[in-house]
Amino acid sequence: MTDVHVLEDKSHFHGVWVFLEHRRQGLRDVSVQLIGEGRRISDLRNTVLTGVLLGNRVDVLATYALGYGLDRVIVVDDPLLEIYRSRPYAQVMAQLIRRHKPEIVLYGASKNGRDLGGRLHAILETGLAADCVKFDIDAEGNLDMIRPSFGGKSLAHILCKKHRPQMASVRRNVFIAPPHDPSRTGEVVHESVELGPSDVDATLVDFQEFVREGGLRPEEADVVVSGGYGLRDPKAFAMLQELADLLGGAIAASRKAVDSGWVPKMLQVGQTGMTVRPKLYLAVGISGAVQHLAGMQESKKIVVINIDPKAPLFEIADYGIVGDLFEVVPEMIGQLKVLKAGASGARTAVPAAAH
Ligand SMILES: Cc1cc2nc3c(=O)[nH]c(=O)nc-3n(C[C@H](O)[C@H](O)[C@H](O)COP(=O)(O)OP(=O)(O)OC[C@H]3O[C@@H](n4cnc5c(N)ncnc54)[C@H](O)[C@@H]3O)c2cc1C
Structure with missing residues (x-):
């Protein structure tokens, strides 16, 4: 196993990544909102914005995601990635991060995003700032990850100066979703990642979607x-x-x-x-x-x-x-x-x- 943060100079890390969550052939709101913020950060860093899409037959979605402002989408298509499962997703993301060395990786602070980010920061031995509400770039080019602290009474500025990638999670509705531009083009890159039975920690027996009674959810309501x-x-x-x-x-x-x-x-x-x-x-x-x-x-x-x-x-x-x-x-x-x-x-x- 390669410990990227120890062996690699941080100047070898480039680009901003957004982990794209999806459901029923659509991107989750938080991922779209993160693309908007990722775009802003990558423009500040003058670098490429990449979305990472893991799933099964998600090509159409990858092309669609470009329209929100991504420069490229890395796709890993595998039946084992049909639904989110901790170990295969963490395994694939770790391999991709080691291979491409992004300087920043952003996750939605959803249940799955929290699980994935938490696992990856341990696997990659880098930091993860959870539930950020704002980002900035400091004078040295580090990502300033800003999140509430002391019970929300102050804001903490978290810097990950020595390790790469810099990783952060953001909750839904913290950032505004960018508009979709169907004419926007970009690259869709297919990557293969080794996945074996030992990487699958749970067997999908049945999938039943939880439907909340009472209809409209507050996060979606006007x-x-x-x-x-x-x-x-x-x-x-x-x-x-x-x-x-x-x-x-x-x-x-x-x-x-x-x-x-x-x-x-x-x-x-x-x-x-x-x-x-x-x-x-x-x-x-x-x-x-x-x-x-x-x-x-x-x-x-x-x-x-x-x-x-x-x-x-x-x-x-x-x-x-x-x-x-x-x-x-x-x-x-x-x-x-x-x-x-x-x-x-x-x-x-x-x-x-x-x-
Ligand atoms: C680490 C931490 C995290 C927290 N996270 C959250 C969080 O996510 N969300 C959250 O909400 N809080 C959170 N809190 C708690 C927060 O500090 C407050 O305690 C809480 O928001 C107060 O809830 P409230 O306004 O309903 O109650 P209160 O502060 O008790 O206010 C009740 C209000 O109702 C008014 N009122 C009473 N009777 C009437 C009436 N008849 N008609 C009209 N008005 C009336 C009163 O004037 C008062 O202003 C957190 C606290 C900590 C320390």
Whole structure:
């Protein structure tokens, strides 16, 4: 085994790679978003941006991925790579990285991306900065990997100065997806990598996709109605769901609401939950702790309903309603129903003091 970081001078490493995750012949959102950020970083480094696509019969997807801004896509096509499995994916990626020596590798901080990055940093003996929210290039050309620290109260700048590649993961919705340009061309390179039975650590018996009840996921919704500890009771989330349904959106929650057992963890927004960037984020009974902000502050419009005019979330709100959520939300629901019914003379203002 070759320890690239020990034997190789770091000047031998070139290019930015994005590990491309896919499902049902489509790229995962986080991978597309990473292509956009990878493009920016590779332009700053004046180097080539490569997507790495492992799978079974993924050629069409490789060509399509170029349209998001990649210069080339490395494809490893093998039936053993049909679905993500830790050992074969880590084995293939390690071989490719040793062969091509990229200076930077970016992963989505999805379940699979976290698993893969974590394994690879151990195999390749290099660093991995998890859950980065920003990147920069320092004066020496190192990737400045910026992530929240101290419970989200500060940002840490992580540099991997001695080892290569520099590796980082990023959660979904931290970066904006670039537009797809079907006329963009690039190279699709097929690589073969040795894979044997010993590289397969799990046998696929059956594949059943988990379908979340209640439809729309907060990460995908244009409107997110998010509830906090101010709701006092899990039953109050039914009221938020009704409001979200009327707005064609999804519900989400603060960690305190999740920790209270009112809603499942998969609805948590924030530093230790998901990041959302909806067109409208309606925060109901949420104070605005910095860890919550980390997951929603990039929303296009933020509307806050809180009984306390000093609640910190008002500071980043586009519209604030100071009032009791148990009065404001039913009033909103009532008015939306009237509007939906197309009744003339519908009241349009929420009768709570504007902040
Ligand atoms: C390492 C770490 C990671 C964390 N990660 C996350 C994370 O990912 N996401 C997250 O959300 N938090 C996270 N937290 C927790 C965070 O610090 C806060 O504790 C949490 O966000 C508070 O949730 P909340 O706003 O719902 O509750 P509170 O802070 O208790 O706020 C409740 C709000 O409801 C208002 N209210 C009460 N009654 C009413 C009413 N009748 N009408 C209107 N308003 C009312 C109150 O005025 C108050 O502002 C993390 C903390 C740490 C240390």
